[in-house]
Amino acid sequence: MSAARVGVVTFPGTLDDQDAARAVRLAGAEAVPLWHADHDLKGVDAVFLPGGFSYGDYLRCGAISRFSPLMTELIPAARSGLPVLGTCNGFQILCEAHLLPGALTRNEGLHYICRDQRIRVESTRTAWTADFADGQEIVLPIKHGEGRYVADAETLAALESEGRVVFRYAGGNPNGSLNDIAGITNEAGNVVGLMPHPEHAVEDLTGAPSVDGRHFFTSILKRLVNA
Numbered sequence: 001m002s003a004a005r006v007g008v009v010t011f012p013g014t015l016d017d018q019d020a021a022r023a024v025r026l027a028g029a030e031a032v033p034l035w036h037a038d039h040d041l042k043g044v045d046a047v048f049l050p051g052g053f054s055y056g057d058y059l060r061c062g063a064i065s066r067f068s069p070l071m072t073e074l075i076p077a078a079r080s081g082l083p084v085l086g087t088c089n090g091f092q093i094l095c096e097a098h099l100l101p102g103a104l105t106r107n108e109g110l111h112y113i114c115r116d117q118r119i120r121v122e123s124t125r126t127a128w129t130a131d132f133a134d135g136q137e138i139v140l141p142i143k144h145g146e147g148r149y150v151a152d153a154e155t156l157a158a159l160e161s162e163g164r165v166v167f168r169y170a171g172g173n174p175n176g177s178l179n180d181i182a183g184i185t186n187e188a189g190n191v192v193g194l195m196p197h198p199e200h201a202v203e204d205l206t207g208a209p210s211v212d213g214r215h216f217f218t219s220i221l222k223r224l225v226n227a
């Protein structure tokens, strides 16, 4: 059987695509480079939207990226069930594209934050988190200036009651996110966005705080193999 193919998107200003591709390969999948200006998803089985400063964060983080030719293809594909993971700037793009509700705004305190962060896994019912245990605490790096998750009261209540808060900050809220939200999913559970960076926590050699990020990639691989 051929390896599962996970697309890794590069926009101008993306930083984490190489780490993302490496994490995909470490899990045993093929990492397929996808370029923001192409109208071509290359038939991939899943897509990773990595972090960085796409289009220089102009207007708002992710506000321009969502209109790129690649996103024009990705948005309907995600609505039809294609698994998509967005981390940090990728999460911001998913919100701007309305694949996920709410928005990421300036951190409370207005500082850019770069540190290791404890996170609690609140849902293992998504395509990207099945390999975790419910309630498991993990440690992943965070590095962002605009990570404060906000949504209106109705949306927040729906996310909570439908079990769509996937990750919550533990041991202190770094950025003022409402309800300590670090990551959420769409109704179908195929689209997940989070501010922390699993792709930076897959190898002991790098001095990462953990290798907890590996489970994102093993989760999606199992899902694709069993699909």
Ligand SMILES: NC(=O)CC[C@H](N)C(=O)O
Binding pocket: 050, 051, 052, 053, 054, 057, 061, 087, 088, 089, 090, 143, 144, 145, 146, 147
């Ligand atoms: N690491 C990132 O992806 C950063 C995202 C965005 N540029 C921010 O500062 O919030």
